[in-house]
Every structure is written in C-alpha cells, then in structure tokens.
Amino acid sequence: MNSIILLSVLGLGNLFLGFRRSNRLLLPAAMLILGLVLTVNFIDWNQGPQSFFNDMLVVDNFSIAFTGIVLLTALLLIPFSEKYVLDGEASLAEYYSLLLFSLVGAIMLVSYNHLLMLFLGIETLSIAMYVLAGSDKRNLRSNEAALKYFLMGAFATGILLFGMALVYGATGTFVLRDISFAVQNPVNDSLRPMLYIGMLMMLIGIGFKVSAAPFHFWTPDVYEGTPTFFTAFMSTVVKTAGFAAFLKLLVQAFPAASAQGLWLPTLTAMCVLTLLIGNVGAVAQTSLKRMLAYSSVSHAGYLLIGLVAFNGQLEGASANGIFFYSLAYSIATVAAFGVLQLVANARMREDYNGLNGLAKTNPLLAFVLTIAMLSLAGIPLTGGFFGKFFVFSAAVENGYIGLVVFAVVMSMVSIYYYLRPIIAMYMHDTDETTAALVPVSSFQSAALLLLALLTVVLGVLPGLVSGIL
Numbered sequence: 001m002n003s004i005i006l007l008s009v010l011g012l013g014n015l016f017l018g019f020r021r022s023n024r025l026l027l028p029a030a031m032l033i034l035g036l037v038l039t040v041n042f043i044d045w046n047q048g049p050q051s052f053f054n055d056m057l058v059v060d061n062f063s064i065a066f067t068g069i070v071l072l073t074a075l076l077l078i079p080f081s082e083k084y085v086l087d088g089e090a091s092l093a094e095y096y097s098l099l100l101f102s103l104v105g106a107i108m109l110v111s112y113n114h115l116l117m118l119f120l121g122i123e124t125l126s127i128a129m130y131v132l133a134g135s136d137k138r139n140l141r142s143n144e145a146a147l148k149y150f151l152m153g154a155f156a157t158g159i160l161l162f163g164m165a166l167v168y169g170a171t172g173t174f175v176l177r178d179i180s181f182a183v184q185n186p187v188n189d190s191l192r193p194m195l196y197i198g199m200l201m202m203l204i205g206i207g208f209k210v211s212a213a214p215f216h217f218w219t220p221d222v223y224e225g226t227p228t229f230f231t232a233f234m235s236t237v238v239k240t241a242g243f244a245a246f247l248k249l250l251v252q253a254f255p256a257a258s259a260q261g262l263w264l265p266t267l268t269a270m271c272v273l274t275l276l277i278g279n280v281g282a283v284a285q286t287s288l289k290r291m292l293a294y295s296s297v298s299h300a301g302y303l304l305i306g307l308v309a310f311n312g313q314l315e316g317a318s319a320n321g322i323f324f325y326s327l328a329y330s331i332a333t334v335a336a337f338g339v340l341q342l343v344a345n346a347r348m349r350e351d352y353n354g355l356n357g358l359a360k361t362n363p364l365l366a367f368v369l370t371i372a373m374l375s376l377a378g379i380p381l382t383g384g385f386f387g388k389f390f391v392f393s394a395a396v397e398n399g400y401i402g403l404v405v406f407a408v409v410m411s412m413v414s415i416y417y418y419l420r421p422i423i424a425m426y427m428h429d430t431d432e433t434t435a436a437l438v439p440v441s442s443f444q445s446a447a448l449l450l451l452a453l454l455t456v457v458l459g460v461l462p463g464l465v466s467g468i469l
Contacts, residue, residue: 011100056114063111079443102128106241115174145225160205166198176252210242213274223293232337274301309395321390328383332375335451357430377418383458
C-alpha cells in the first residue's frame with residue numbers, strides 16, 4: 001500500500017511540476033524514486049496480511065514479492081528511457097507520470113482481493129500502455145501498434161467485465177474468498193452455467209493481457225511497432241503483474257472449480273497452444289524484435305504450466321516457481337531489449353544482420369545479449385534454467401509429466417532462435433551499416449552489467465530467492 005501511495009503522489013507531483021527535456025537530473029531522480037519505492041515496499045515483509053479499502057486490497061508476502069519484481073524491472077529499465085519521450089515541452093513530465101501510474105496499476109493487480117480492484121488495476125495499467133505504445137508520433141508503426149493494442153484491449157476488457165458480471169450473478173459477491181465459498185456451496189444449482197461461462201470469459205480476458213494463445217494475435221504487431229523501451233516494459237512489468245493476478249484468481253476464487261475439472265482442461269489447452277505457437281512462430285522470424293515478441297508468448301506458456309500445477313495456495317512449489325521464473329525472465333528480457341534498443345538506434349535496423357560483428361565493435365553489448373539469450377533459452381548457470389526447473393518440478397509433482405515433456409521439447413526448439421543473435425554477433429563480419437561503434441552511456445553500461453550479473457547469480461545461487469513465498 002505504501003508503494004501505491006508513493007507512486008501516485010509522485011506521479012501527480014511530476015505532472016504539476018512539468019519537467020522540461022533539458023532537465024538532466026530527471027533520469028537519476030527517476031531511478032532514485034523507484035529505488036526508494038522498492039525499499040519501502042519491503043517494510044511490511046512478514047508482517048502478516050494487511051487489508052485496505054474495506055478488504056479490497058490485501059498486502060501480504062505474495063503481493064510484496066511480485067511488487068518487488070515489478071519495481072526492480074522498472075528501475076533497471078529507466079536507463080534505457082532517454083530517447084523515448086512524448087512530443088511537447090512538458091513531455092518528460094507526462095512520460096514519467098504515465099510510467100508511474102502504470103506501476104500503480106501493476107501493484108493493484110498483485111494485491112487485489114476484490115474483482116473491482118482487479119478491473120481497476122488492469123485499466124490503470126493498460127490505459128497508460130495504450131498511450132505509451134503510440135508515443136512515437138512520427139512513426140506509423142507506433143501509431144498502428146497503439147490502435148491495435150487499444151482496440152484489442154477494449155474487446156478483452158469487455159469480455160473480462162462480462163465474465164465478472166456473470167460470476168457476480170452466480171455467486172452474489174466480488175470478494176475472492178466469498179466467490180470460492182459460493183462455488184463450493186452453491187445456493188442455486190441452476191446458476192452453475194452462468195458461473196461456468198463467467199469463469200471462461202474471465203480466463204479469456206486475462207489470457208489476452210498475458211499474451212496466452214489463442215489470444216496472443218496482437219502481440220507480434222504491437223511489440224514490433226511500439227518503441228523498444230515500452231515494448232520491454234510491456235513484456236516484463238505487464239506480464240509479471242498479469243500472471244500474479246491470474247494466480248490469485250485461480251487460487252483464491254476458483255480452487256473448487258479446479259477440483260471439479262472445470263477450468264483446468266481449458267488452461268492446459270491454452271498452455272500447450274501457447275508453447276507451440278510461441279516457439280514455432282519465433283523460429284520463422286528474421287527480426288530480433290519480432291522474435292522477442294513470439295518469445296514472450298512462449299514464456300507465457302511456461303508460466304501457464306505453473307498455474308496448471310498450483311497447489312491451492314499462494315505459496316509452495318508452484319507459486320515459488322512462477323515468482324522465480326518471472327524474476328529471471330524479466331531480468332533477461334530487459335537486458336535483451338536494452339541491447340536491441342541501443343543497436344537499433346545506432347544502426348537503424350532490428351533484424352539479426354544488424355547485430356553482425358557486435359562482439360568486435362561493442363564487446364559489452366554482445367556479452368550481455370549472449371547472457372540474456374542463454375537465460376531465455378534455459379541454459380544452465382543462468383536464471384532462466386532454474387526458472388524452468390522450478391516450474392517443471394511443480395508440474396511433475398502434480399502428475400503433469402506429459403505437459404512437462406512437451407515443454408522440454410519446445411525448449412529445445414527455442415535454442416535454435418536464441419542462438420541466432422549470438423551467431424550473428426560473434427561469427428558474422430560487419431559491413432558498412434554495422435561497422436560503427438554503438439554509443440552507450442555510463443548509466444546504460446552499469447545497468448547492462450548489473451542485469452548480466454543478476455542473471456548469473458540467479459543461475460548459480462538460486463537459493464537466494466527461491467522458496468521466498
């Protein structure tokens with residue numbers, strides 16, 4: 001709750017202050033602010049659940065842990081935000097305020113205890129991202145991405161709201177625990193079809209937000225057209241918050257429905273389809289940015305395995321697997337998009353050939369991108385390996401061996417497209433468009449080194465954060 005208040009106040013204050021582009025202190029100030037909020041977030045750790053707004057928001061270890069991922073990701077992204085500001089003299093104020101407000105929505109998503117707060121969190125996060133996706137007004141791809149994201153997001157929100165209304169009609173409540181009780185002890189069996197349809201529509205609505213197939217069709221075009229910094233924000237902060245919200249909904253509101261075999265087959269089918277489409281789609285791409293978009297879809301599939309294998313609590317193997325996976329994925333993805341942005345700005349291209357010879361001109365960028373690709377592929381000694389290991393272990397413990405075997409096969413497929421950037425950087429020669437040195441600021445170099453270090457630390461010492469829930 002402290003994080004929400006701080007971010008809201010700072011976002012509003014930033015708007016009123018109206019910082020100009022010439023203010024060179026704003027970037028370190030933004031990092032200092034997010035660092036402060038990240039520190040304040042952990043004050044309530046192990047203090048027990050605390051309720052706010054008539055039990056509509058609950059702060060506990062689960063919400064604090066996922067809020068920590070969201071804030072850490074945003075903090076590590078800030079050094080790469082120098083280029084992307086909105087047009088106009090007060091652009092920096094609007095730009096940073098939208099980022100802060102989107103973080104407020106993400107924190108609401110990981111802390112909600114009432115379906116109204118779930119909706120408000122999604123909309124607060126999404127509306128900010130709709131605007132930021134189209135922030136490069138001179139780029140038609142950015143405008144197209146914002147329009148597609150807005151239209152598809154509006155349809156998904158409508159489906160989600162309709163599902164909430166049906167669930168309320170069948171249970172008479174919006175509170176998660178009360179919904180669970182009503183599902184287990186129905187007052188009127190004739191309302192069950194309404195409940196089942198409402199549950200399905202809510203799965204569809206949240207499935208859109210986390211890029212789960214077959215509701216992922218917006219992802220490649222939106223990721224490709226959106227300015228790279230916001231694409232990185234979208235594929236990490238939004239996905240982490242979305243899966244935390246997804247887990248809370250299934251664990252706290254619909255656990256009895258899982259035992260009855262209602263939503264579990266649907267979620268399993270979504271998981272298989274997401275893994276297949278994400279990995280096969282990524283293989284066919286020639287653009288690194290579009291490959292990372294399909295990669296984001298595939299990682300949604302791996303996270304769905306954790307949802308399928310949940311143990312009915314916001315703790316234990318499944319919840320810890322999702323937490324660790326989200327953390328490792330976010331760090332590696334920020335590193336990948338950070339390098340891509342720097343290279344694309346200097347070489348004006350986002351395809352694999354734009355990386356040719358990068359190891360010779362910018363060894364640091366090549367090294368960090370290599371670590372990121374290996375982590376996303378799940379190679380040992382990186383955080384991504386243990387992320388998949390924990391999720392797969394939770395699934396095996398619950399008897400989903402066939403699903404894990406399929407996921408392992410898809411992971412082997414992913415090695416092909418994750419190695420392509422590495423091959424381009426180390427084995428291909430530069431040409432006239434790729435021979436120049438890519439400029440990297442001191443802030444960005446420090447952030448990239450920290451991202452690579454965190455990825456390796458998570459791969460060598462996973463016990464530092466595993467089992468936190």
